Amino acid sequence: GQQVMQIPQYQHVQEGEDFTTYCNSSTTLSNIQWYKQRPGGHPVFLIQLVKSGEVKKQKRLTFQFGEAKKNSSLHITATQTTDVGTYFCAGRAGGTSYGKLTFGQGTILTVHP
Amino acid sequence: GAVVSQHPSRVICKSGTSVKIECRSLDFQATTMFWYRQFPKQSLMLMATSNEGSKATYEQGVEKDKFLINHASLTLSTLTVTSAHPEDSSFYICSVTLAGGPGYNEQFFGPGTRLTVL
Numbered sequence: 077g078q079q080v081m082q083i084p085q086y087q088h089v090q091e092g093e094d095f096t097t098y099c100n101s102s103t104t105l106s107n108i109q110w111y112k113q114r115p116g117g118h119p120v121f122l123i124q125l126v127k128s129g130e131v132k133k134q135k136r137l138t139f140q141f142g143e144a145k146k147n148s149s150l151h152i153t154a155t156q157t158t159d160v161g162t163y164f165c166a167g168r169a170g171g172t173s174y175g176k177l178t179f180g181q182g183t184i185l186t187v188h189p
Numbered sequence: 190g191a192v193v194s195q196h197p198s199r200v201i202c203k204s205g206t207s208v209k210i211e212c213r214s215l216d217f218q219a220t221t222m223f224w225y226r227q228f229p230k231q232s233l234m235l236m237a238t239s240n241e242g243s244k245a246t247y248e249q250g251v252e253k254d255k256f257l258i259n260h261a262s263l264t265l266s267t268l269t270v271t272s273a274h275p276e277d278s279s280f281y282i283c284s285v286t287l288a289g290g291p292g293y294n295e296q297f298f299g300p301g302t303r304l305t306v307l
Binding site: 077107109111117118119120121124162164166168176177178179180181182184 | 233294298299
């Protein structure tokens with residue numbers, strides 16, 4: 077079945093440093109979504125990427141979708157302590173625009189002040 | 190977006206008992222809801238897709254007789270963990286998908302239910 081791999085599993089940064097997490101799918105994706113889960117909380121939707129090579133920005137966050145629609149990345153510029161949490165990518169299989177998502181393992185981000 | 194609630198938020202039960210978890214879509218009629226399980230510091234694992242008015246679709250390896258899902262209305266799905274055992278202790282989260290246009294489907298998650306089986 078479809079597998080979504082995410083690296084790194086853990087990332088510790090000093091406040092102000094940049095952070096990147098990468099996501100790779102074993103199959104071509106219809107779309108990919110990114111979620112953030114704060115400690116003790118539930119996943120909260122950040123963004124969805126649909127088009128090959130798509131790049132979207134949300135303030136200090138930059139999301140990319142690979143040309144082959146099999147990989148994606150999330151980059152945070154100048155991290156802040158409020159960025160702490162686990163970031164998950166979640167892919168939807170190619171050919172479907174509705175239905176289940178397969179989540180990556182997540183990257184746990186710790187930001188040291 | 191969609192607002193999703195879950196009840197209870199936490200439950201502690203004895204081994205062998207059954208526990209029912211409710212997932213409600215408060216402002217959106219959801220024909221489909223998803224149930225996930227998350228172990229500490231791990232990813233979300235899809236357990237089943239709950240379909241209103243029909244049987245749930247279970248993922249491979251998930252026992253349908255142990256995790257009973259009922260989606261009796263467009264706003265309520267329930268997950269019952271039958272004869273719970275300590276290894277069933279986990280964080281159970283439901284979600285609904287809101288269609289926002291062609292190819293655009295955002296998932297809204299409930300706050301989750303933390304189950305501890307003693």
